[in-house]
Amino acid sequence: MAERVYLHVGTPKTGTSGFQHALFTQRKELAAAGVTYPADRFDGQFLAALDLMDLPWGGLEREASGAWDRLTAEANSARGRVIISHEILGRASRMQVDRALSSLDGEAHIVVTARDLARQLPAEWQENVKHRRTIRYADFLDALRDPGRSREIAQWFWGVQELPDILDRWGGSLPPERVHVVTVPPPGSPRTLLGDRLAATLGLDAAVLHTTGDRANASLGVAESALIRALNERLDVVLPNQHYRQFVRESLVHQNLGVTRESARLTLPPDVHAWATEVSRSWVEVLAGRGYTVAGDLEELVPAAQTLPFVDPDHPDPEQLSQVGLRALAASVLESARLRDVEIELHEVIDDLMRQLDEAHLTRLYRTRERLVSFADSNPVAKAGLAGYRRLRGRNSRPT
């Protein structure tokens, strides 16, 4: 039985992809240190989270069926510490949290990595854009500020980002010392600081978490985000999801536009920044009174004064947009050429196979058998004989 289970339940856009990549790729090293990260594929814990929360996710939910039970079976059979991590778990309802906690044998600890809202809001919009959404930045921010939270986009955002509520749902039944808040350091801090804090919380060797590899999410600038959003409008419905994932999200965003940000960083309009600061202060006040274990400083959750000017992605600079458009076009042409080369190679393989097949068909034995089969079509005796032969042989074709 696991001695302790850390459930890292969010929040999105706090380096979770890199963290999960490090844990997944170094499962053996972790196991040697008495830590289990139960997953047989990179997105194994994501599927388990979908299953726990009964969430449809573009068809992936079919693969997710039963994944939570498989995950907990592995976790419960482990010794030492177990880490379960996925940022969408933050959205679980109390009923689902009860199911999750009661299905795990070890001492449960809740871990939340948290970042200030002034960085979370633009990052979440960009994440939405990378997932085919076409909502404009201003509309997105309006939806989030609507107190009624009537739009699905707001319901989702607050479900996975509203720290006091997430911690209420996940940590409400646990002693506060078993609820850990890890704050994301402010801009300009050493790159390894977040990893150090997480490692200290989970009792890991910090070196493990400094290997985030290429799973860290791409960072888009204003013009890049505007371009992808406009592209989504054009591609809506007509491009199937699997192609969108390959050509837009993976190739265009992750491998090209997101590698080097050439346009301004996306920030908040001044009035939204002030509102985000006010909301954050109220959260910090609530969290400070709860006695949770904090790695970092809750004050880091209050947005710093805005130093960068706000550049509106709904009205991007045409010159910048065209530059980004050219980069995207070049990347798409190169990708098309690469795929064309693959296609040519495959055609050569097919031609070679067809030639070998033709040669096989030219043998006397093959032609005799072909004539016999053809004869059996018109002759009942031959037909019965062939059927008997096939029954005796047990299959209707030889293995190749």
Place this chain on the structure above:
Amino acid sequence: MTAYDDAVAGWYTHLHGGGTDTWARWLNADRSEPAVSAPRTTAVQLELVRRLGELGELPRFGALAEAVVATPAFGRGSLEMPLPWPEAPTYGPRAVPPEDLPAGELLRVAAPVLARLVPRLPEAPPRPAPAGGRWWRRAVTVTGPPALAGPLRRQLLAAGLRDRSRNATRIVLAAPFEQAMFGLWSVRVAEGASVRWSRFWQIRSRADRVPPAFNAARLARLAPGPHDRTHLVIAADRDLAARTVAELSGVAVDLPPSPEWAEVDLRRRLNRVVEATTDPPRRAALGARLAALLREHPECSSGSGGSGESVAPPRAERAWAVATGIRLADDVASLVATGGYPVHGNPADLLGAPDPGVDAPVTTTAERTLHLALVAVRAAWAQLEGGR
């Protein structure tokens, strides 16, 4: 337990016993009954129990209430709607009076409740398998929108007619475009699909893709043999179309009534809930059980005016729908003008008058589905518990 938790437990106790007071009325009343143990539930589940109670008595209603409050809301939407309370926290979703909750939120719980009840209902009678064509019988081929051509073709085959022959009598059905789209949506949902009505339209309009079976003029032109053996039947009126096909084939056929929009929407939601764990044939079988339940219980009507309602496309797709409907009708008119094809019915009927149909605000359509879901849950529960 906080005072809020106590109050929730008290209201749950009231609802569990079949009470129907709203949250506000219950809070204002003087209550003294001991609370039953309340699960960690939300305003949505509790309001659903209240509305089920409002529809009348049921055997073992408390057990139904327990099942409802233990059912998590399915899919995306509001998370844990709280009940209005004076000392509400400054964070979390804003509470609204439960009776004002959007129907869509209540359906996120009603559909999974139904998904648990329906598999326990008796299986729907199997659809009679086509007997297969007898070679000496005449051949009649029926093509057109699947919701019309499908049932007619099955009945003709069941009667022993063949559907393939060079000398077959060919019947091409033409229906108003919007009606054909609704029929196709209902067929897809009956087969296990969970696509929304709006999305169903959107996919086709953005790609300007008309299902080939809707293009009656093209189907008629593609039909082999002389023109006078290809009959064009204008199926704007289902009964008239069935009668015409019966006359042409010599077999008594009829078309089952078109389902209501709300029924298709409810089946779609049921499919969505079970999609992760069941394959399309099993979803279709579940949907058939639900449809059988709705047929057996006349109270299971969404109150939308019965079957055969006019179903309009979503507002965003209306321009495309109108243009496409006109184009298809024009093609039929051109075909008729060329002469030679026997025409049954008036081609002008393919251009029905625009009707707001279900293009009412989304909340209204969801309200109709919710009403149907509530009565279906009650009917399923009564059937299951009545047989105990």
